[in-house]
Amino acid sequence: MTCRSTIAATCLLLSLTLAGCDTSTTSRAAEAPLAGAQIGGPFELVDAQGKTVRWSDFDGKFRMVYFGYAYCPDICPFDVQRMMKGFEQFKKAEPELAAQVQPLFITIDPARDTPKVVGEFTSAFSDDLLGLTGTPDQVAQAAKAFAVYYTKGETSESGGYLMDHSRAAFLMGRKGEPIALLPVEKGPDEVAAELERWVS
Template identity: 65%
Template sequence: MNIQANTLRSFVKHACFGLFASAALTLSACSAGSAPAPEPPLAGADIGGDFELTDKNGETVRWSDFEGQYRIVYFGFAYCPDVCPTDMQRTAQGLAAFAEFEPELASRVQPIFITIDPERDTPKVVGEFASAFSDDLMGLTGTPEQIADAASKFRVFYAKGEESEGGGYLMDHSRIVYLFGPSGEPLATLPADKNADAVAQELAKWVS
């Protein structure tokens, strides 16, 4: 089974453009208040840590490479039929909406997709999957041991499902979109299970 990048791009481009206007109102409201910002919900949590993975070009990527950047991190798999594409679509659209009104802040956010299916998700496959949603989304893979180590540090569960007669299979995994701060500290989860507008609103709370 091959990743159909063009099909995924079409899926992503079917965006709800009305969310941009909605996000504008939300972001304006956020900046209008003078109350001190609350503590991030994941502040102090033991989530995240050093990893050594591989990007679409076969180059080694480490967690420390993103020092000084906010990071959106999602673990999934490229052959996922619905949940992963939906979460990545909403996350990419939410970040794009945030960038419409806070371009300088949004430029400091690096979205990252990490596969939990290294058996099938080669550098080329994760690269095609990620680029279908955003040119800024970085797809990463690695050896089974590297993926297991990263998933453990990011508190992500995953397991291979039963194979079909044709050899295909699905992956069970945690459905979490994390937001990390410039020093790699966990800040919050992004509500990609809701919609892109909700993602934009959450980014506005914590990216500053």
């Protein structure tokens, strides 16, 4: 599988200036790497049981969001494994805070990633990881909201194919606002440290 680096849209950040605010919460929000970026937004997908899930269902919780696909032969499984191991480390250190974080895996291959397939994929990593899929239009809407690129590769004679997609794990705030990119490529320790930094 070939994965593009996180697309430029996730790196173009708007600087926020908050005058007269000296609380730690406000300062941390202003310092967030993705503060002000146009990332995230409404979507409607389904979980492993076929139940409708909306972005607004997670209001009040932090969200870890990764876009990938279950049939990915290399990048996605390792990224998700590191992301969830980092979350488990954070959960052991800060169980009350971790209870306020929802990890999400959203497929970019709805043709093959049925609710059952997505459920089996996510359960291999953690019971805390919620897998989501939907119709092609629903998935496209969710990906667009997060500025996630994806496209289907060439189909082989056997009918198999790979998906090319941008590689990023997003940490979103309680109101659905973008906070930071989780460094899944660096390992669980770095993911846990980033959660420790921003989840409060």
